[in-house]
Amino acid sequence: MKDLGFFLALARPHAIWLRLGAALAAVTLLAGIGLIAVSGWFIAAAAAGGLASALAATRGVRAFALLRPVSRYAERLVTHDATFRILARLRVWTFERLIPLSPGGIARMRSGDLVARVTGDVDALDGLYLRFLTPVAAAAAGAAGVAVLLALAAPLALPAILFLFLASAAGLPVLTARASRKAGERASDMAALVRAEAGDLAAGLAELKAYGADTRVRHRLDEASRAWTSAQRDLARLTMINSAVLALGAPLALVTALGLATAGGAGAGLAVLCGFAAFALFEGAAPLVQAAEGYGRMQRSAARLRAIAEQTGDVVTPAAPVAPSGRHDVRVEALSFAYPGSETPALEHVSLGLPEGSRLALTGASGSGKSSLIKILMRFYPVPAGTVWLGGQDVTTLDPREVRRRFALVDQRAELISASVRENLRLGAPGAEDGALWKALELARADDVVRALPDGLDTWLGEFGSALSGGQARRIALARAFVTGAPMLLLDEPTEGLDAPLEHDFLTSLGDWADADERRSFLLVTHRARVIDAAREAIVLDNGHIAQKGPVASLTGPSTAFSRLFPEYRPAG
Numbered sequence: 001m002k003d004l005g006f007f008l009a010l011a012r013p014h015a016i017w018l019r020l021g022a023a024l025a026a027v028t029l030l031a032g033i034g035l036i037a038v039s040g041w042f043i044a045a046a047a048a049g050g051l052a053s054a055l056a057a058t059r060g061v062r063a064f065a066l067l068r069p070v071s072r073y074a075e076r077l078v079t080h081d082a083t084f085r086i087l088a089r090l091r092v093w094t095f096e097r098l099i100p101l102s103p104g105g106i107a108r109m110r111s112g113d114l115v116a117r118v119t120g121d122v123d124a125l126d127g128l129y130l131r132f133l134t135p136v137a138a139a140a141a142g143a144a145g146v147a148v149l150l151a152l153a154a155p156l157a158l159p160a161i162l163f164l165f166l167a168s169a170a171g172l173p174v175l176t177a178r179a180s181r182k183a184g185e186r187a188s189d190m191a192a193l194v195r196a197e198a199g200d201l202a203a204g205l206a207e208l209k210a211y212g213a214d215t216r217v218r219h220r221l222d223e224a225s226r227a228w229t230s231a232q233r234d235l236a237r238l239t240m241i242n243s244a245v246l247a248l249g250a251p252l253a254l255v256t257a258l259g260l261a262t263a264g265g266a267g268a269g270l271a272v273l274c275g276f277a278a279f280a281l282f283e284g285a286a287p288l289v290q291a292a293e294g295y296g297r298m299q300r301s302a303a304r305l306r307a308i309a310e311q312t313g314d315v316v317t318p319a320a321p322v323a324p325s326g327r328h329d330v331r332v333e334a335l336s337f338a339y340p341g342s343e344t345p346a347l348e349h350v351s352l353g354l355p356e357g358s359r360l361a362l363t364g365a366s367g368s369g370k371s372s373l374i375k376i377l378m379r380f381y382p383v384p385a386g387t388v389w390l391g392g393q394d395v396t397t398l399d400p401r402e403v404r405r406r407f408a409l410v411d412q413r414a415e416l417i418s419a420s421v422r423e424n425l426r427l428g429a430p431g432a433e434d435g436a437l438w439k440a441l442e443l444a445r446a447d448d449v450v451r452a453l454p455d456g457l458d459t460w461l462g463e464f465g466s467a468l469s470g471g472q473a474r475r476i477a478l479a480r481a482f483v484t485g486a487p488m489l490l491l492d493e494p495t496e497g498l499d500a501p502l503e504h505d506f507l508t509s510l511g512d513w514a515d516a517d518e519r520r521s522f523l524l525v526t527h528r529a530r531v532i533d534a535a536r537e538a539i540v541l542d543n544g545h546i547a548q549k550g551p552v553a554s555l556t557g558p559s560t561a562f563s564r565l566f567p568e569y570r571p572a573g
C-alpha cells in the first residue's frame with residue numbers, strides 16, 4: 001500500500017481534475033439510481049391508475065435519463081484526460097529516474113524488463129487513478145443519496161440496505177484485494193517476464209537461430225506465458241465469483257427494501273421506488289470490486305517502478321558542478337577500476353595524457369582493459385581510485401553530461417538507431433542544419449552512400465541501421481561523431497570487420513578531421529597494426545596495466561610488449 005500511496009501523491013498536481021471526475025461520477029451514479037427508482041415508481045403508479053403520480057414520474061424519468069449520459073460523458077472525458085496526463089507525467093518521471101543512472105548501471109538491467117516498466121507497469125497504474133479514486137467517491141455519494149431517500153420514505157429498510165451495500169462495496173473489495181494479491185502479483189511478474197523474454201528473443205533471433213538456441217528461448221517464453229495465463233485465469237475466476245455475488249446482492253436489496261418499505265406502511269409506488277433505488281445502488285459497488293481485483297497487479301507495478309526511483313546511479317552528478325574550462329586536454333592519473341561485482345580489476349594504476357591535438361592509439365590483447373578506459377572517460381562508470389582530469393578539472397566535479405559532450409564515441413558496432421539518416425546524424429546535435437550534415441558526410445566519405453539511398457537524408461535506416469552494410473554504417477557513425485562538434489573522438493575498434501580499402505578511407509577521413517583543427521584529438525582503440533599508423537603515439541595495455549607507451553616508432557624492438565602483439569609491424573612510409 002506504501003508504494004500505491006507514493007504514486008497517489010505523484011498525481012497531486014491533477015487532483016482538481018480527479019475530484020471533478022469523482023463529482024461527475026457521483027452525479028452519474030445518483031442519476032442512474034434516480035432513473036431506475038423513478039421508472040419503478042412510474043410502473044407501479046401506472047399499474048395502480050394514479051395518473052398524477054405517473055405524470056410526475058415521467059418527468060423524473062426524462063430528467064434523469066438526460067442527466068445520466070451527459071454526466072457520464074463528462075466524467076469519462078475528465079477522468080480519462082486526467083489519467084492520461086498523470087500517466088504521461090509518470091512516464092517522464094520514470095525516464096527522469098533512469099537518465100541519471102549511468103549507461104554502465106542501465107546495462108545491468110534487462111532491456112525487456114526496462115521496457116516492461118516504462119510501458120506495462122505505468123499503464124497498470126491507470127487503474128489506481130481511474131478505477132479506484134473516482135468510484136470510491138461516487139459510491140459514497142450514491143450510498144448517502146439512497147440513505148436519505150430511505151430515511152425519509154422507508155426508515156425500516158435503511159439498516160438492512162446499508163448493511164448489504166457496505167458488505168458489497170467495502171467487505172467484498174477487501175476480501176477480493178486479499179484473495180487477488182498473489183495471483184495479481186504473479187500476473188504482473190509474468191507479464192514483465194514475457195516482455196523481457198520476447199525482447200531477448202526478438203533482439204537476438206538471428207544468432208539464436210544460427211546456434212539452434214531459439215527453441216530453448218521459445219520454451220522459456222512459453223513457460224512464462226503459461227504462468228501468466230494461469231495467473232490471469234485465477235483472477236478471472238475471482239471476477240466471476242464477484243460478479244455472481246454482486247448479481248445476487250442487487251435483487252436481494254430490491255426485495256429487502258421493497259418488503260421492509262411495505263411493512264413500514266409505504267404505498268406501492270413509494271415501496272417500489274425504494275426497492276429499485278436500493279437495487280441501483282449496487283452499480284456503485286461494481287467498480288470498487290473491479291479495482292480490488294487489480295490490487296495485486298497495481299501493487300507490484302508500483303513497487304517495480306519505485307525500485308527505479310530508489311536506484312542510485314554509479315556515476316554521481318555533483319550537487320554544484322563546476323563550470324567546464326574551455327580546454328579539453330585529458331590526463332589520467334593512477335586510475336584503478338573493477339566492474340561492479342567483480343574482484344579482478346579491469347584497470348590498475350593507469351596514468352596517461354591526451355593533450356589537445358593528440359592522436360593516440362590504445363592497443364593490447366583482448367581483455368586488457370582498452371574499452372574499459374573509454375567507458376571511464378565517457379563517465380559510464382565512476383572513477384573509484386585515481387583521478388581523471390579534463391581541461392585541468394577533476395571529472396568528478398563536472399556534470400557527467402558536460403564531460404560526455406566533449407567526446408564523440410564511435411565503436412565497432414556503429415549503433416545506428418531505427419530512424420532516418422538525418423535523425424541518426426543529429427543524435428548528438430539536434431539542431432544541426434542539412435548543410436552541416438552533408439559536410440560531415442563528405443568528410444566521412446559517406447555522402448555517396450546517402451545520395452544512393454532512395455530518400456537521401458530521409459531514408460529510414462531500419463532496426464539498428466539494418467538497411468546498411470557494415471562499412472556504410474561505420475562511415476555514417478563517423479559522420480555522426482563529426483556532426484556533434486566534439487573536439488575529441490573516442491574510437492573503439494572502429495574499423496573491425498572492414499576490408500583494407502574501406503579501412504584506409506575511414507582512417508583518411510579521421511586524419512582529415514583532425515588536420516582541420518590542431519586542437520582536435522582522438523583516442524583509437526585497435527587490435528590492428530595498420531590502424532596504429534593513424535596515430536602518433538601508442539599505449540600498450542597488458543592485463544589492466546600500461547606495459548609500454550610512447551611514439552609508435554619507439555615501441556618496436558625485440559621482445560617488447562608491442563612487438564609481441566604485432567611481430568610483423570613495419571612503420572608506414
Ligand SMILES: Nc1ncnc2c1ncn2[C@@H]1O[C@H](COP(=O)(O)OP(=O)(O)OP(=O)(O)O)[C@@H](O)[C@H]1O
Pocket residue numbers: 339340342345346364365366367368369370371372373
Ligand atoms: N560489463 C562488464 N562487467 C564485468 N566485467 C567486464 C565487463 N566488461 C569487461 N569486463 C572485464 O574487464 C576486463 C577488461 O575488459 P575490456 O572490455 O576493457 O577489454 P578490451 O581490452 O577492450 O578487450 P577487447 O579487445 O576484447 O574488446 C576483462 O577482464 C573483461 O572480462
